[in-house]
Amino acid sequence: MIWWLVLNLVLAVAAGGLAAMAWRRTSHRGADEIGEQAPGDVLALRREVAALQAEGHRALRHLSVVRYDAFPDVGGHQSWSVALLDDSGDGVVLTSIHGRSGGRSYAKAVGSWFSEQPLSPEEERSIALARPAPN
Structure with missing residues (x-):
């Protein structure tokens, strides 16, 4: 042993x-x-x-959702804007506006963190929130 x-x-x-x-x-x-x-x-x-x-780097990795009341007589934050962006700030902002009599949806192209189309304050905020903080 x-x-x-x-x-x-x-x-x-x-x-x-x-x-x-x-x-x-x-x-x-x-x-x-x-x-x-x-x-x-x-x-x-x-x-x-x-x-x-x-x-x-081209993947839509940066996203943010902003919910809000689009109209004063409609509550519950049923309207929203979502930014879907890649590392270069290219992508899309999708918006859904909810009202008492119906809803509307919008898509706006984004390039380098900006859009050539006019953006609502909520859409601008969703892009700003999706953008990563500088190192």
Whole structure:
């Protein structure tokens, strides 16, 4: 039984030594050196991740909803404006105006955080709220 414990202890020490050698061998390398030696499938994955990151900037990731009463005789904040924008501030503002006798919907294009079409104060506010704070 003692020989079994001694054998396990020797194997554990040997494994620890091998792990330390492997860590020393790779820890002093720069990222470029490791990247040059990476297999083709790893390089392909890196290219795919870079493409997905670039594509993510065009995703409609910034949004804000502003609810309000469009008319003084209609309560409950049933009207709303929502801004759906990408990282460059390109996208759309959607607005739904609720009144007693019906409703209207509007869509206005937004480019670089501004619209060429006139915006209501609520639409401007939804764009401002969707815009990320500067770093």
